[in-house]
Amino acid sequence: MSGQPPASIPNAGWLEFAYRQIDPALRRYLGAMAGDRGEDLASQVWVEAIAARSGQVGGVDGLRRLVFTIARRRLIDHRRRWWQRRVVLMADPPATGDDGGEGSPDRAVDLVRQLPRAQAEVVFLRVIAGLSAAEVADITGRSAEAVRVMQHRALNTLAARLRSEPGEM
Amino acid sequence: MARRPAIFTGMPRIPLDRNTADRMLAGHVDARDVPPGYEQVAHLLDALRCDVPHVAADFVTPIKERTSMLVPVPARLKFSGLVLAAVCCLATGTAAYASGLPQSASGTASAILAKLGVHTGSGTSHPANHGSAVSLVAHDHSVTGRAHGAAVAAAASSTGQAHRHGGGGAAQGSSDTSGAGSSISKLARSTTATGRAKGAVISTAASDGHSQAGQHGGATGSAHASAHAQDGGRSGGSSSTAR
Numbered sequence: 001m002s003g004q005p006p007a008s009i010p011n012a013g014w015l016e017f018a019y020r021q022i023d024p025a026l027r028r029y030l031g032a033m034a035g036d037r038g039e040d041l042a043s044q045v046w047v048e049a050i051a052a053r054s055g056q057v058g059g060v061d062g063l064r065r066l067v068f069t070i071a072r073r074r075l076i077d078h079r080r081r082w083w084q085r086r087v088v089l090m091a092d093p094p095a096t097g098d099d100g101g102e103g104s105p106d107r108a109v110d111l112v113r114q115l116p117r118a119q120a121e122v123v124f125l126r127v128i129a130g131l132s133a134a135e136v137a138d139i140t141g142r143s144a145e146a147v148r149v150m151q152h153r154a155l156n157t158l159a160a161r162l163r164s165e166p167g168e169m
Numbered sequence: 170m171a172r173r174p175a176i177f178t179g180m181p182r183i184p185l186d187r188n189t190a191d192r193m194l195a196g197h198v199d200a201r202d203v204p205p206g207y208e209q210v211a212h213l214l215d216a217l218r219c220d221v222p223h224v225a226a227d228f229v230t231p232i233k234e235r236t237s238m239l240v241p242v243p244a245r246l247k248f249s250g251l252v253l254a255a256v257c258c259l260a261t262g263t264a265a266y267a268s269g270l271p272q273s274a275s276g277t278a279s280a281i282l283a284k285l286g287v288h289t290g291s292g293t294s295h296p297a298n299h300g301s302a303v304s305l306v307a308h309d310h311s312v313t314g315r316a317h318g319a320a321v322a323a324a325a326s327s328t329g330q331a332h333r334h335g336g337g338g339a340a341q342g343s344s345d346t347s348g349a350g351s352s353i354s355k356l357a358r359s360t361t362a363t364g365r366a367k368g369a370v371i372s373t374a375a376s377d378g379h380s381q382a383g384q385h386g387g388a389t390g391s392a393h394a395s396a397h398a399q400d401g402g403r404s405g406g407s408s409s410t411a412r
Contacts, residue, residue, distance in 0.1 A: 108216035126194040127217045133191055152190040155210055159185070162209040 018060045019046075022067050029068070029128045032109045033075050033121065041078060045071045068129045069139045072121070111158065119154035122147055300349030300375060303357075307372035307380045317382050318368010325357035325371055349375070 026045060030038035049067045058065075112120050118140075125136045133151070137144040183204040192198045193211060196218060200211035306324040309317075353375045362370050372382040 105216050105219055108213045111213060112217065123194065124217075127196075127214055132195070148187050148191055151194055152185065152187045155185060155190045155193065155207070158213060159207050159210045162213070163206065 015050075018063050021060055022064050025064075025128050025130060026067055026071055028105075028109075029124050030071055030075065032113060032124050032128070034078055037078060041071065041074050044074055048074075064129065065131070065135055065139070068125060068131065072125075072139055111161070112154075114161070115154050115157055119150050119157070122150045123154050126151060300351075300353050303350065303353045303371070304375040304380075307368075307375045307382060310382070313382070315365040315368065318365050318371070321368045321371045321375070321382070322357050325354050325375070 023042070023046070027038060027042045030041045030045070032038075034041055045067055048070050049063065052070075053063060053066055112123050114120075115123065121140065122136055125131050125139065126133070131139070133147045134144045136142075137147045140147070142150075183206070185204055185207055189198065189204065193203060193207070193214060196214070198211065200208055200215060203211045303321060303325045307317075307321045309320070312320055353371060356374050357367075357371050360367055360370055369382055372380040
């Protein structure tokens with residue numbers, strides 16, 4: 001998705017460059033998977049990522065893989081905690097006209113969230129995080145072929161739902 | 170209710186294969202190019218992707234465009250190839266031409282080409298080398314006696330005549346006063362000696378006194394007999410005188 005930063009960027013600026021490249025996708029991914037808790041999780045992920053990676057070996061792509069690996073683990077922890085506390089989530093606020101428009105990102109996130117969780121996670125990691133199928137397989141602990149099968153099923157499911165509900169997108 | 174034909178319901182839906190699904194998720198397929206029935210999915214993925222930042226233009230390292238499928242050859246290699254080809258052509262052409270040059274030019278060319286490892290031949294057929302040819306015959310000890318002398322005389326006279334009538338190169342060879350071949354040829358034609366004695370004279374002159382053909386041995390033949398007769402006459406004369 002993005003390559004190595006040029007050599008003219010100093011080390012202090014490199015982290016800013018990587019942060020600006022990765023953080024919006026991370027927040028969108030965590031928001032799609034964890035709702036309102038996404039912002040807090042994103043902060044935790046960045047703290048862990050910077051602590052785990054003092055250097056810049058691997059470039060932006062390497063840091064992207066690390067960040068989303070940590071993010072997925074924090075999401076799993078978040079779900080476990082939620083299950084232990086038995087917190088009943090409140091319903092989402094009614095969508096306003098701006099959020100529910102045709103082709104809006106939030107509406108797309110909602111449609112993907114209706115998929116099975118594993119498929120939604122694969123779609124988010126592929127599209128929002130910009131990772132390849134092999135990288136997603138690495139992060140989720142599945143084989144690359146399993147990831148391809150899941151994303152194929154996810155797209156077929158989305159197509160079937162969009163055909164049954166014309167005018168959704 | 171009868172089912173409507175496909176022309177009214179749009180294009181028939183084509184099942185999505187896994188590779189196309191993978192490319193759609195990677196953003197490599199435009200929404201207009203996806204299989205029929207998946208246009209809305211492509212728009213949904215574009216909507217998911219729209220907030221993902223792209224690399225700023227000033228951070229992008231420019232990718233060097235490939236202008237040709239062929240591997241470019243540096244100009245230095247091209248020039249070296251041309252020089253090598255020119256040297257090869259010059260060497261082979263000079264080697265072919267040098268064998269027909271006069272002795273001085275041929276010798277110069279041969280010396281230059283010898284440094285390059287190209288040999289142009291010995292050049293013994295040249296008129297100026299006539300003396301060497303006669304000398305070779307004179308040094309040949311497989312024939313002895315009168316026959317040796319005849320062979321040397323024939324070599325001296327025949328090659329000399331051939332080169333005299335051979336054109337400019339031969340004329341130059343005959344006009345070369347320092348050439349040994351012309352003097353040997355003249356000696357062969359002008360000497361009054363005959364048979365074994367003529368051969369000995371020519372052989373000695375051709376080899377600068379190294380050859381002793383016809384001077385020793387050769388106890389066969391008429392010359393040997395006459396030599397014996399002369400010796401016998403002397404000895405007989407002396408003996409008779411002594412007596």
